[in-house]
Amino acid sequence: MIICLETSTSVCSVALCDSKGVIDLRESSENKSHASLLTLFIDDLLTNAGVSVQDLESVVVSKGPGSYTGLRIGVSAAKGLAYAASVPLIGVETTLSMFYGITDNIRKKYGVDNKSLLIPMIDARRMEVYYSVYTSDGMKTKEISAEIIDENTFTDIPESVRILIFGDGAAKCRQVLKRKNIDFASEFRMSAAWMYKPAYESLGVRRFEDVAYFEPFYLKDFIATTPKGFTSGK
Missing domain, CATH: 3.30.420.40 (ATPase, nucleotide binding domain)
Structure with a gap:
């Protein structure tokens, strides 16, 4: 357990x-x-x-x-x-566990087949997301990266390949990525x-972390921002 x-x-x-x-x-x-x-x-x-x-x-x-x-x-x-x-x-x-959250019902709804690509996306800042790319059987074809999404993102993927994007970073990309072969699984939780x-x-396989030294995989350094309306008083 x-x-x-x-x-x-x-x-x-x-x-x-x-x-x-x-x-x-x-x-x-x-x-x-x-x-x-x-x-x-x-x-x-x-x-x-x-x-x-x-x-x-x-x-x-x-x-x-x-x-x-x-x-x-x-x-x-x-x-x-x-x-x-x-x-x-x-x-x-995080993106690996997200991949396993695409259930058989979701796959069936969006016509995921053995040529499809699944792209878990995590919201970062503004139009930036963290994402990786998986084949439908779970092979990672792109390591996790932080990228700004625009209309040219994923244009290197042939339109014959269906792409399913999901996660809390997907919603803000919907208006930018409008290719016919891209679907957004809004029901993913x-x-x-x-x-x-x-x-x-x-x-x-006994692949464990070192409890003493383990740290989160942030991917990017934390950037503190000043809330709107805040002044330093100087």
Whole structure:
């Protein structure tokens, strides 16, 4: 049994899973709720299942990229749990768990076939997104990068190849990417439920993180901004 923490986007989600799938799930889309809800969700799931952290095979966390604040909260909690209970820590790339969130029903709706490309997108700033590219069977053909989306993005992909874009970075690209072979899966929802498959793959080959030194995969340095209307007083 493993516990999966997903805090890389606006969704705060925790799933208790085994190798067959999700046993129980707690999640919220309430804005900026990660700090207040994450520990409550963890405690609730473990209590309801009648297990302790020491009973788990691993603690799993979405390692990024994504929200700086969300990632810090999730990784700090995961490291604390893993260290205190002396259980392994597994980090899952956010876009990889997103890939597993494209269910058979979504694939069928958008006509995903063996030539299609799936593109999980995470909102960054303005028209910038974090994304990677996967084949329909899960082979990564483009590593995660931060890019500004414009009308020329993905023009190197033949129009005969169907492209499915999803995630919280997809919405702002809809008005820019209007090629006929591009669809947007607006029904996709971020969830810790998508993490169990890649987590158990890592568990099977004992691919663990170093609890002492593990840090989120931010991809870009944090840039602090001054809120509108704020002045330094100088």
